[in-house]
Amino acid sequence: MHSIVPLLKEVPLFEDFSVSELMSISPLFTERKIKKNTVLFHEGDLGNEFFIIETGVVKIYRIDYTKEVILSLLSEGDYFGEMSLIQQDMTRSATAETLANTTMYSLMRSDFIEFLEKSPKLCLKLLESTMERLRNANDQIANLTFLDVRTRTIKVIARLAEEHGIVRQGGVLINMKLTHQQLANLAGTVRESVTKVLQELQEDQIITIDKKMIYIRRMEALKERIV
Numbered sequence: 001m002h003s004i005v006p007l008l009k010e011v012p013l014f015e016d017f018s019v020s021e022l023m024s025i026s027p028l029f030t031e032r033k034i035k036k037n038t039v040l041f042h043e044g045d046l047g048n049e050f051f052i053i054e055t056g057v058v059k060i061y062r063i064d065y066t067k068e069v070i071l072s073l074l075s076e077g078d079y080f081g082e083m084s085l086i087q088q089d090m091t092r093s094a095t096a097e098t099l100a101n102t103t104m105y106s107l108m109r110s111d112f113i114e115f116l117e118k119s120p121k122l123c124l125k126l127l128e129s130t131m132e133r134l135r136n137a138n139d140q141i142a143n144l145t146f147l148d149v150r151t152r153t154i155k156v157i158a159r160l161a162e163e164h165g166i167v168r169q170g171g172v173l174i175n176m177k178l179t180h181q182q183l184a185n186l187a188g189t190v191r192e193s194v195t196k197v198l199q200e201l202q203e204d205q206i207i208t209i210d211k212k213m214i215y216i217r218r219m220e221a222l223k224e225r226i227v
Helices: 004-009 019-028 109-117 120-146 149-164 178-187 191-203 221-225
Strands: 028-033 038-042 049-055 058-064 067-075 095-097 102-108 167-168 171-174 207-212 214-218
Touching: 004 019, 004 049, 019 067, 019 109, 028 067, 049 109, 067 120, 067 149, 095 149, 102 109, 120 149, 149 167, 149 171, 149 178, 149 191, 149 214, 178 191, 191 207
Parallel strands: none
Antiparallel strands: 028 102, 038 095, 049 102, 058 067, 058 095, 167 171, 171 214, 207 214
């Protein structure tokens, strides 16, 4: 079995495919090993490549004037750049940068389009993925518009726990190193405000932080802070 097949099976776009179907598409992917702090593409670049992360972390962000706004943090099994598979000559809507040494697989649109035309279910999956990303974007807009900084920060921590959490000793460990500035860029605020919220959560014994990794000791108590 091709080494990428188990990874593809975990990606929502391909979860309904049989092993034989995954075997037929797996040779189209190219393995890439990328060093930490490497920009994969910039906002406004032409997009013709789709990515699946095997190991590592990728930051998707935009620059609002001089301020960085992180749209998402992606890790093992996550994918991005799928819009480039749908529309030719589409420009990137954000910048992608690795936050750790990362192994990923990339797929060129030119290699993929023939397979896409023969697979209606993959077309539907791409549409579902696009709608999910749109809903997430709408949620982020609503959070920035209606929620205070404290609530936004706590929601970011809860979302990261849901997306990247590992159950440990009755709690949840967010499986990536995060600086206060990165959390601030996710919450749309300044570092000092995030530091204040994190201190409050630690004093109340809801979370602990060790080597930039957040461990949520009491998930329900964290969620109760989201009002």
